[in-house]
Amino acid sequence: MRTLAVLFALCQLPYLAADQHSPEPPVAASSDVTMQMPQQVTAQPGEYFEVALTTNCKWIRWTIPLGLKRVPIKYTGEKSFVGHGPAGVYEFRAEGTLNDVYAESKCVVFIGQTPGPKPNGPDGPISDPLLAGLQKLYSEDKSKTKPVQVKALADIYRGGASMMFAKKPDGKYMIETTEQLFETLRTVSDAALTSADGIKPLQPIRESLIPEVKKCFTPGTLTDQGRTTGAECFRRIAGLLELLK
Numbered sequence: 001m002r003t004l005a006v007l008f009a010l011c012q013l014p015y016l017a018a019d020q021h022s023p024e025p026p027v028a029a030s031s032d033v034t035m036q037m038p039q040q041v042t043a044q045p046g047e048y049f050e051v052a053l054t055t056n057c058k059w060i061r062w063t064i065p066l067g068l069k070r071v072p073i074k075y076t077g078e079k080s081f082v083g084h085g086p087a088g089v090y091e092f093r094a095e096g097t098l099n100d101v102y103a104e105s106k107c108v109v110f111i112g113q114t115p116g117p118k119p120n121g122p123d124g125p126i127s128d129p130l131l132a133g134l135q136k137l138y139s140e141d142k143s144k145t146k147p148v149q150v151k152a153l154a155d156i157y158r159g160g161a162s163m164m165f166a167k168k169p170d171g172k173y174m175i176e177t178t179e180q181l182f183e184t185l186r187t188v189s190d191a192a193l194t195s196a197d198g199i200k201p202l203q204p205i206r207e208s209l210i211p212e213v214k215k216c217f218t219p220g221t222l223t224d225q226g227r228t229t230g231a232e233c234f235r236r237i238a239g240l241l242e243l244l245k
Helices: 002-010 129-140 146-163 178-193 203-214 224-241
Strands: 040-043 049-052 059-063 080-084 088-098 101-111
Touching (some): 040 049, 049 101, 129 224, 146 178, 146 203, 146 224
Parallel strands (some): 040 101
Antiparallel strands (some): 059 088, 088 101
């Protein structure tokens, strides 16, 4: 991610604003910090489900997907999400700190969907058309570096989700239009994923995502709602990329 941060900076993005405009806490690693959620949760449309967080962190922040209805936090506490929603794939993320040490955890919720392959487990049927298509392209890719490359691509999409909310010192958004956003991400992707001999890894996967991304945006100036919808789209794509095995 350090390399990607430099690349975003070269694209005149001096910093990436975090989700919900909160400052990022210090990043470190420690066995004393606990931050864990289940890797996957399954439910049916309209069925209540829970994403439980086990943590000893004093500062906690959730990134919760759009489109879900949540039971009020006063009934569940801040370490649990209980709710329901329509069919789809939703990625949850929790962050926290303990004594200035940072930790995070992620959980993918499949509503009315069959989960994709789990780490260290057998591949199963995938009912999400986008995930199924990505998995097929990933399986056909014979590159030995594809695990590293697909993680980098997921990081780029996550960076793009935050990038839409980055602001200049005068309070204006760094990225003003959809076209500017796409061009910046294309520049970052080409720089991060192009090998020394000019080969572009994961090109079929990258091209297959273009129509999906375009469905989430309208041309011209990015509205606040457009930024929120686009950020959720990017986080969903990043979550699917991280499921590829």
